[in-house]
Amino acid sequence: MASVPSKHYTDDISLLVVTLDTNPFFWSTFSFHFSEFLSQVLAFLNSILLLGQLNQVVVIATGCNSCSYVYDSSSDRNHASTNGTMPAIYSNLLHNLDEFVAKDQQLTTAHKPGTVPSSLLSGALSMALCYIQRAFRAGPMHPQPRILCLHGSTDGPEQYVAIMNAIFSAQRSSVPVDSCYIGSNNSAFLQQASYITGGIYYRPPQLDGLFQYLSTVFATDLHSREYLRLPKSLGVDFRASCFCHKQTIDMGYVCSVCLSIFCEHHDKCSTCSSVFGQTQSDVASADSRKRKAS
Amino acid sequence: MPEVRIIAKNFMDMVASMPAMKLDKLYENAFICEAILRSLPPLAKKYVLQLLHIDGPVSAKLLAEWVLPDGLSKHKVAVDRLVQLRVFVEALDSGTLPRESMPSNITVRLPTLEDLETYALAQWECFLLHLISPSHVDKTLNISSSLMKVFQRRLLSQRDREAPKLTESGFQFLLMDTNAQLWYIIREYISNSEERGVDAGDLISFMLELSFHVIGERNIIKDLADLGLVKLQQGRKESWFIPTKLATNLSVSMTESSSRKEGFIVVETNFRVYAYSTSKLHCEILRLFSRVEYQLPNLIVGAITKESLYNAFENGITADQIVSFFRQNAHPRVAQRIPAVPENVTDQIRLWESDLNRVEMTEAYYYDEFPSRDVFEGACDCAREWNGLLWEDSKKMHLVVKSEVHPYVRDFLRRQK
Structure with a gap:
């Protein structure tokens, strides 16, 4: 799997879509407080907007059951009202975030005790890509889009297929996915996402200086990336999840027809219903028989 | 003519060329800091953001380590710019809003963005029409005539008892994009401000603030309203003004805005020009170098002919300017094509221009009736030594030399006597 060939960017006007991990189960067990995290991220978003009049920032909150747009710098609502004490960007975003977290909580279903449910990264990525597609279609003069995933919760293997699909669609439309992973172990999904789409994967070693990491690494527009030394990933965890039990596996069975992955032997592929376990000649004759019949 | 180009290039050059004292004073204003930050090259912006919260000095070597080998030239440009603007000596600190912004409860009465644009x-x-042909305009502007004269100073030439005529730079001015034109005018306005008793520094900071949003001085505002930079809104008790897109573009760097304008011109391979525009100004501009054939409510159709182009060249417009005008204003449909202007048309425009330049004039001196062949050959050598021999006829002993070499050849001949 080769990473995307670098595209040439002539200006530095960027559309930054940020997916924000709001998973309450993760944050309650994490040493770094969410409010501190948020204040650093807000400062970062503000500085992105400061860098250029035409820069655009969209924030998507990622809960564990749903995701939602919480902020869009291009919508008029965010410019109009300033209530004196707080700039519009903060008050609007915080308000939407509150609403979102409350709604997300209502959807919460019981989970196995002792495990931390993962965030809906696949949904957030899909929403980000949808937004970017809309920007692409708005005309030839759209800003350069990129996605930044600010995540901390562990990967949910059950989302493997959806996430991979999102990653490949990002690759096709040459949208880099940057990931800033703050959890304790590396995220295989985000590593792969950044590797395949040509984005940056970085795990800040110290969260106190999160803003400095964000502004140093992730504020770099696509134009400047051609000239700057940025963190390179040392190794990417390419392990896949099986389609049958949604487990991350090192070795498994792959359907020769549709490339679905299974952790144990099956008689029939659950995705494309090809029958396994027959000899090569049988399959060939079955095929020719089918062709004759049709 | 070159001065127009230099001015059009970038407003920030002007800020950068200000004396350190004045520059430091400008930085006291948060809006100026923001405007300058936005005008920086992408890499420079990045550096500023990155270094914003670092208190101690950072060595240039460390800075250079951030860059890939390919980007070194860009890096140098960025750092030079930052040093020039004294950003790398001065810290960007944020001030408070110096003026009162409009209370939010009256926003209902605001015009929509499209209206404003x-x-x-x-x-x-x-304003442009007024500037180039005062007699043609029915709408009146209240810019004082003396101020108008200032704007027209370089663009129009007035001979006695004749209608004012556009100068070469005037024609070039018309072909620049709106932003560049705006900067030319604003620059004239600023450089003239001292005569009108307004401090240039104040004016600049006010203009830059405008790119964000503010309320302020009366007279300047009226002038700016006439330029379309702001719209005056009359309220019952007070009046507000609303900065328009033109004003907000002031702080945007040139490349950004010019690439983001919808064009309207389609040039076809048969030398026809279709301009989807209702504007009288566009028609006037097209008339500069093409024969306008007919005008429909939203369409101007013209043809590029040899005569129309010769006319333009005589006025000092160059082929490159015409081609780049077509290119910059290409209709979105054709703008995606490469090239946006058919090659045969651009080639022909350039060929017609070079037609005019076939004969090159050089001032020269003509010598004949040399007393002897030796003297003639000596004079030839002398002229050759000074690299000024244009033509010689050794049979009839005639010689033509460049006028700058004439004194040396004359001295040589005198010495021969």
Whole structure:
């Protein structure tokens, strides 16, 4: 799997879509407080907007059951009202975030005790890509889009297929996915996402200086990336999840027809219903028989 | 003519060339800091953001380590710019809003963005028309005639008892994009401000603030309203003004805005020009170098002919300017094509221009009736030594030398006597 060939960017006007991990189960067990995290991220978003009049920032909150747009710098609502004490960007975003977290909580279903449910990264990525597609279609003069995933919760293997699909669609439309992973172990999904789409994967070693990491690494527009030394990933965890039990596996069975992955032997592929376990000649004759019949 | 180009290049050059004292004073204003930050090259912006919260000095070597080998030249440009603007000596600190912004409860009465934009463009076009042909305009502007004269100073030449005529730079001015034109005018306005008793520094900081949003001085505002930079809104008790897109673009760097304008011109391979525009100004501009054939409510159709182009060349417009005008204003449909202007048309325009330049004039001196062949050959050698021999006829002993070499050849001949 080769990473995307670098595209040439002539200006530095960027559309930054940020997916924000709001998973309450993760944050309650994490040493770094969410409010501190948020204040650093807000400062970062503000500085992105400061860098250029035409820069655009969209924030998507990622809960564990749903995701939602919480902020869009291009919508008029965010410019109009300033209530004196707080700039519009903060008050609007915080308000939407509150609403979102409350709604997300209502959807919460019981989970196995002792495990931390993962965030809906696949949904957030899909929403980000949808937004970017809309920007692409708005005309030839759209800003350069990129996605930044600010995540901390562990990967949910059950989302493997959806996430991979999102990653490949990002690759096709040459949208880099940057990931800033703050959890304790590396995220295989985000590593792969950044590797395949040509984005940056970085795990800040110290969260106190999160803003400095964000502004140093992730504020770099696509134009400047051609000239700057940025963190390179040392190794990417390419392990896949099986389609049958949604487990991350090192070795498994792959359907020769549709490339679905299974952790144990099956008689029939659950995705494309090809029958396994027959000899090569049988399959060939079955095929020719089918062709004759049709 | 070159001065127009230099001015059009970038406003920030002007800020950068200000004396350190004045520059430091400008930085006291948060808006100026923001405007300058936005005008920086992408890498420079990045550096500023990255270094913003670092208190101690950072060595240039460390800075250079951030860059890939390919980007070194860009890095140098960025750092030079930052040093020039004294950003790398001065810290960007944020001040408070110096002026009162509009209370949010009256926002209902605000014009929509589209209204504001059409207003701005209409006002700007009216101003341009006024500038180039005062007699043609029905709408009146209240810019004082002396101020108008200042603007026209370089663009129009007035001979006695004749209608004012556009100068070479005037024609070039018309072909620049709106932003560049705006900067030319604003620059004239600023450089003239001292005569009108307004401090240039104050004016600049006010203009830059405008790119964000503010309320302020009366007279300047009225002038700016005539340029279409702001729209005056009359309230019952007070009045507000609303900055338009033209004003907000002031702080945007040139490349950004010019690439983001919808064009309207389609040039076809048969030398026809279709301009989807209702503007009188566009028609006037097209008339500069093409024969306008007919004009429909939203379409101007013209043809590029040899005569029309010769006319333009005589006025000092160059082929490159015409081609780049077509390119910059290409209709979105054709703008995606490469090239946006058919090659045969651009080639022909350039060929016609070079037609005019076939004969090159050089001032020269003509010598004949040399007393002897030796003297003639000596004079030839002398002229050759000074690299000024244009033509010689050794049979009839005639010689033509460049006029700058004439004194040396004359001295040589005198010595021969």
